[in-house]
Amino acid sequence: MNTELASPPTVRGPGAGTVVLTVNDQVRELPVEPRVSLLDALREHLGLTGSKKGCDQGTCGACTVWVDGRRVLACLTLAVTCEGHEVTTIEGLAPGGELHRMQAAFIDRDAFQCGYCTPGQIMSAVALLAEGHAGDDAEIAEWMSGNICRCAAYPNIRAAIRDVRDSAGAER
Amino acid sequence: MRPLSYVRAADADTAIAMVAERPDSAFLAGGTTEVDLVRQGVLRPGLLVDINDLPLTGVEDLPGGGLRIGALARMSDVARVPGVVARFPVISQALLLGASAQLRNMASMGGNLCQRVRCSYFRDATSPCNKREPGSGCAAMDGFHRGHAILGTSGTCIAVHPSDVAVALTALDAVVHTRGPGGERAIGIDDFFLLPGDTPEREHPLEHGELITAIEVPAASIARRSVYLKFRDRESYEFALVSVAAAVDVADGAITGVRLALGGVGAKPWRARRAEHSLLGRPATTASFADAAGQELAMATPRPMNAFKVELAKRAIMRSLTMLTNENAP
Numbered sequence: 093m094n095t096e097l098a099s100p101p102t103v104r105g106p107g108a109g110t111v112v113l114t115v116n117d118q119v120r121e122l123p124v125e126p127r128v129s130l131l132d133a134l135r136e137h138l139g140l141t142g143s144k145k146g147c148d149q150g151t152c153g154a155c156t157v158w159v160d161g162r163r164v165l166a167c168l169t170l171a172v173t174c175e176g177h178e179v180t181t182i183e184g185l186a187p188g189g190e191l192h193r194m195q196a197a198f199i200d201r202d203a204f205q206c207g208y209c210t211p212g213q214i215m216s217a218v219a220l221l222a223e224g225h226a227g228d229d230a231e232i233a234e235w236m237s238g239n240i241c242r243c244a245a246y247p248n249i250r251a252a253i254r255d256v257r258d259s260a261g262a263e264r
Numbered sequence: 265m266r267p268l269s270y271v272r273a274a275d276a277d278t279a280i281a282m283v284a285e286r287p288d289s290a291f292l293a294g295g296t297t298e299v300d301l302v303r304q305g306v307l308r309p310g311l312l313v314d315i316n317d318l319p320l321t322g323v324e325d326l327p328g329g330g331l332r333i334g335a336l337a338r339m340s341d342v343a344r345v346p347g348v349v350a351r352f353p354v355i356s357q358a359l360l361l362g363a364s365a366q367l368r369n370m371a372s373m374g375g376n377l378c379q380r381v382r383c384s385y386f387r388d389a390t391s392p393c394n395k396r397e398p399g400s401g402c403a404a405m406d407g408f409h410r411g412h413a414i415l416g417t418s419g420t421c422i423a424v425h426p427s428d429v430a431v432a433l434t435a436l437d438a439v440v441h442t443r444g445p446g447g448e449r450a451i452g453i454d455d456f457f458l459l460p461g462d463t464p465e466r467e468h469p470l471e472h473g474e475l476i477t478a479i480e481v482p483a484a485s486i487a488r489r490s491v492y493l494k495f496r497d498r499e500s501y502e503f504a505l506v507s508v509a510a511a512v513d514v515a516d517g518a519i520t521g522v523r524l525a526l527g528g529v530g531a532k533p534w535r536a537r538r539a540e541h542s543l544l545g546r547p548a549t550t551a552s553f554a555d556a557a558g559q560e561l562a563m564a565t566p567r568p569m570n571a572f573k574v575e576l577a578k579r580a581i582m583r584s585l586t587m588l589t590n591e592n593a594p
Binding site: 100101102103104105106107125126127129148149150153156162163164165168169170172173175216219220223225233234235236237238239 | 265266267268269270271272273274278281282292295296299300302303304310311312314316340363364365366367369370499500501
């Protein structure tokens with residue numbers, strides 16, 4: 093084993109300590125314990141309640157956010173692990189109070205009923221287009237399968253994604 | 265979730281030392297199983313050592329045609345590596361048929377091998393479960409066990425191994441490379457997964473503080489024509505009822521090489537060696553496939569609710585071999 097190690101890194105917790113997160117291009121400091129999930133940090137500490145807590149066990153996708161531009165589940169991510177990484181939530185999807193074109197397409201296509209899964213669906217849908225997995229409806233369905241909609245708005249969600257895919261400049 | 269401490273390690277030596285010195289510590293990679301089970305109270309670590317900054321994310325083609333997959337490479341990234349897609353399609357397919365896009369972005373390859381079973385009695389943190397609390401009994405045995413294993417089970421545990429990609433890696437004789445307080449070692453994947461026997465709490469031979477660093481897949485030209493088939497209760501984002509990783513070489517109508525492994529039915533990713541042995545040298549016909557499938561499943565030990573898996577597994581084996589040996593197939 094290497095004997096020239098620097099001093100060991102600092103152990104944090106179990107009590108609350110300052111965690112520095114970059115969320116939607118803003119640096120935010122919050123006092124949280126290491127056990128706090130990114131989802132709870134966003135909702136309970138930063139007031140960003142767009143990301144939803146559906147199952148809190150990684151099965152529904154309602155908490156989908158981006159970390160360094162990749163879609164992930166905020167409920168299975170510990171907030172402290174996101175230090176040094178860029179977090180993007182539905183609130184940061186379209187700066188300046190405008191709607192992102194995917195948000196507009198969801199409205200146009202009536203792609204939700206109760207709306208609870210919608211922020212996660214939209215964060216997934218925008219990532220899906222960037223990943224290049226929206227070739228046809230079957231591919232969209234497969235690559236959106238991590239986002240459950242208990243109102244079963246799936247056909248309309250796929251329609252909204254198709255609309256954005258087929259419009260000019262569909263990238264983020 | 266119970267309170268816990270956290271530290272982020274910058275290098276493997278530090279991570280290994282920090283886990284090794286505290287009995288209640290654990291590595292944290294993608295966290296997709298671990299965070300979930302910590303929240304459920306099934307796992308109770310006092311310290312999580314975050315290894316996500318370690319430089320173990322590469323996927324390299326090895327001279328001679330093999331593959332070295334860094335333990336922290338993410339499932340989604342490995343699935344689209346051109347060398348994986350072209351030379352080991354069964355790995356790419358198995359990865360993409362597992363979990364969801366979000367989870368595949370998070371989950372690491374090493375973590376995938378270490379993921380815990382989905383048995384609801386293990387996960388509820390209260391039922392009798394020999395895996396979670398040795399000696400407490402197995403609630404699945406006479407409980408709800410429709411998804412449970414029919415191969416490699418014991419009187420103590422019938423949980424099924426949940427991984428897809430581990431099934432593909434088992435078919436390909438992958439090697440798990442580790443580093444721990446005692447140094448480095450390489451473990452053949454079939455030895456990496458332990459059958460429950462009388463110690464279902466022990467799922468792999470890793471010591472406390474021993475870290476998976478890479479998974480190597482030996483060169484195998486047979487794998488260029490390979491497939492992963494998965495059968496489940498819904499079309500996507502679901503664990504397998506039965507899955508098959510298969511590769512086959514045929515010359516002059518006879519089978520000259522074959523790899524077969526099963527998922528969704530085994531207490532560990534199940535290399536179907538009896539079926540492979542039966543197929544070698546036989547004509548590539550439905551009769552040969554059926555005979556081989558029958559021989560493999562002859563040792564199944566189904567329970568009342570999962571008896572259907574015996575026939576489903578046979579048919580899955582037959583379908584995979586039929587697909588691969590059909591000259592018109594891609």
